[in-house]
Amino acid sequence: xxxxxxxxxxxxxxxxxxxxxxxxxxxxxxxxxxxxxxxxxxxxxxxxxxxxxxxxxxxxxxxxxxxxxxxxxxxxxxxxxxxxxxxxxxxxxxxxxxxxxxxxxxxxxxxxxxxxxxxxxxxxxxxxxxxxxxxxxxxxxxxxxxxxxxxxxxxxxxxxxxxxxxxxxxxxxxxxxxxxxxxxxxxxxxxxxxxxxxxxxxxxxxxxxxxxxxxxxxxxxxxxxxxxxxxxxxxxxxxxxxxxxxxxxxxxxxxxxxxxxxxxxxxxxxxxxxxxxxxxxxxxxxxxxxxxxxxxxxxxxxxxxxxxxxxxxxxxxxxxxxxxxxxxxxxxxxxxxxxxxxxxxxxxxxxx
Numbered sequence: 001x002x003x004x005x006x007x008x009x010x011x012x013x014x015x016x017x018x019x020x021x022x023x024x025x026x027x028x029x030x031x032x033x034x035x036x037x038x039x040x041x042x043x044x045x046x047x048x049x050x051x052x053x054x055x056x057x058x059x060x061x062x063x064x065x066x067x068x069x070x071x072x073x074x075x076x077x078x079x080x081x082x083x084x085x086x087x088x089x090x091x092x093x094x095x096x097x098x099x100x101x102x103x104x105x106x107x108x109x110x111x112x113x114x115x116x117x118x119x120x121x122x123x124x125x126x127x128x129x130x131x132x133x134x135x136x137x138x139x140x141x142x143x144x145x146x147x148x149x150x151x152x153x154x155x156x157x158x159x160x161x162x163x164x165x166x167x168x169x170x171x172x173x174x175x176x177x178x179x180x181x182x183x184x185x186x187x188x189x190x191x192x193x194x195x196x197x198x199x200x201x202x203x204x205x206x207x208x209x210x211x212x213x214x215x216x217x218x219x220x221x222x223x224x225x226x227x228x229x230x231x232x233x234x235x236x237x238x239x240x241x242x243x244x245x246x247x248x249x250x251x252x253x254x255x256x257x258x259x260x261x262x263x264x265x266x267x268x269x270x271x272x273x274x275x276x277x278x279x280x281x282x283x284x285x286x287x288x289x290x291x292x293x294x295x296x297x298x299x300x301x302x303x304x305x306x307x308x309x310x311x312x313x314x315x316x317x318x319x320x321x322x323x324x325x326x327x328x329x330x331x332x333x334x335x336x337x338x339x340x341x342x343x344x345x346x347x348x349x350x351x352x
Contacts, residue, residue, distance in 0.1 A: 040344035044334035045299055046283075047349060049327050053279035053320060055313055058270045061203030063223065064251075065263040067169050067195035073099050073184055074162035082180045084191050090167045097190055101163035108156035111149055118146040171195035196263060197256040201232055203269045204247035212273050213237055219252045221269040223261055230254055230261070232269075280325050281318040286333045287311070297339050299330035299347045306341040 077099035084096050122142045129139045174192035178184060201221060205213055219232040232254035241248050252269070254261070287309075288295045294311055297304045309324030325331070330347060332339060339345065 040302075040346050041335055041338060042346045042348060043299075043304075043332050043339065044350050045330045045332045045347040046351075048280055048282065048325055048329045048331050050278040051281045052275070052277045053281060053313075054272050055274040055276070056270050056272050057205070057209055058268055059203050059205065061201050061221070061267045061269045063261055063263050063265045063267055064200040064202050065171075065194045065196055066198050066200060066253075067171065067193075068263070069168060069193050071096060071165055071190045071193055072186060072188060073097065073165055073190065074186060075099055075159070076183070076185045077101075077163065078183050079178060079180055079190075082176075082178070082190075084173055084176045086173055086175055086191070089172050090170070090193070092167055092170045094167045095164055096167060096173075097165040099163040099184070101160055104156055104159045104163065108153060108160070111153045111156060115146070115149045115153060118142070118149050122146045165190060167193060169193070169195055194263060196259060196261075198253050199256045199261055199263065201252040201254060201267060201269055202249065203252075203267075204242070204245060204249050205271070207241055207246045207248065209271075209273070210241060210248040213248065213250055213271070218272045219254075219269055220272070221254070221267045223265045223267050228260075234271075280321040280327065282321055282325070282331060283317070283333055284314070284319050286331055286336070287319065288336055296325070297332040297336065297341075298325070299332060299345060302344055304332060304339045304341060304343045304345045 079097055080100045081095070081098035083094075090096065122139075122145075125134055125139045125142045128134045129136065171193045172195075174194060176191035178188065178190050184190065201219065213234060215234055215236070217234040219234060220229050221232060222229055232252040234250060234252045236251045238249040282296070286296050288297065288306075294309050295306050296309055298307055299305075307324050310322045312320035312322045314320070330349065332345070332347065333350070335345075
């Protein structure tokens with residue numbers, strides 16, 4: 001009986017020993033797994049601060065001359081005088097071309113002589129009327145003749161003005177399309193005249209920005225492939241949005257004192273809608289999208305904390321954060337594919 005008790009006790013002791021070893025091994029593996037779950041990773045980060053930010057939009061446009069006209073004669077005839085040198089500057093009112101007006105001048109000279117005779121006759125009959133030597137009707141006949149001659153003179157002078165082509169404003173002559181002695185009609189373009197200082201910019205702003213465009217708004221632009229930036233100011237907008245392009249046509253004005261800008265050139269115009277000295281800007285790589293929700297991770301008390309943010313305008317290198325972040329927050333910008341909310345992290349702060 002004692003042998004059986006001894007044998008049973010021995011078996012029980014062995015079983016307890018094996019169970020204890022197995023339990024210890026299980027606990028050790030569990031502790032190792034939990035330790036791995038809590039293991040921190042190293043990430044890069046930046047300290048968020050306020051930055052000056054300009055809310056802008058860049059759109060294509062065209063340079064227009066301040067004034068532009070095709071020079072044409074108001075009457076048909078042969079050109080007898082042509083004072084046009086291509087590419088030169090002319091002053092306002094300068095005579096550029098004259099149509100043959102010999103017949104008009106001859107008629108004017110005749111009417112001037114007739115006016116003198118008619119004026120003398122009117123004065124003589126006026127004195128006779130005062131002494132009742134003639135009737136009122138005779139005097140009025142001479143007066144009407146004088147006024148008719150003077151009307152003819154005015155008409156001849158108007159015809160002479162139509163025979164002349166003068167510069168309507170100061171500017172530069174473009175290419176001419178006729179030669180001296182050529183016969184021109186009222187539809188013939190003699191040359192072009194362009195006023196290049198100041199210049200106008202014309203561009204179309206998308207409909208969603210239409211209400212933000214105001215007169216005197218600042219515009220910056222570059223012309224062609226150049227990198228030089230020029231200033232301009234909005235001075236007018238169209239009365240309605242184009243229903244085909246859903247955009248609003250806008251014009252701005254810019255100085256061109258050195259004639260560095262050529263009308264007709266392509267421009268990239270940047271409109272400055274708003275200047276904010278206290279904006280929060282972050283690199284785009286820090287954003288972790290989740291469906292329609294935009295998130296970032298910040299470093300807080302040794303752990304990564306997911307924060308939902310509301311974004312504003314984007315540039316090539318930054319994204320504006322309207323809501324969700326504060327100045328002084330430590331923003332995580334690397335390792336975002338591995339970072340999870342609440343995960344321990346070691347952050348390496350980079351300089352902005």
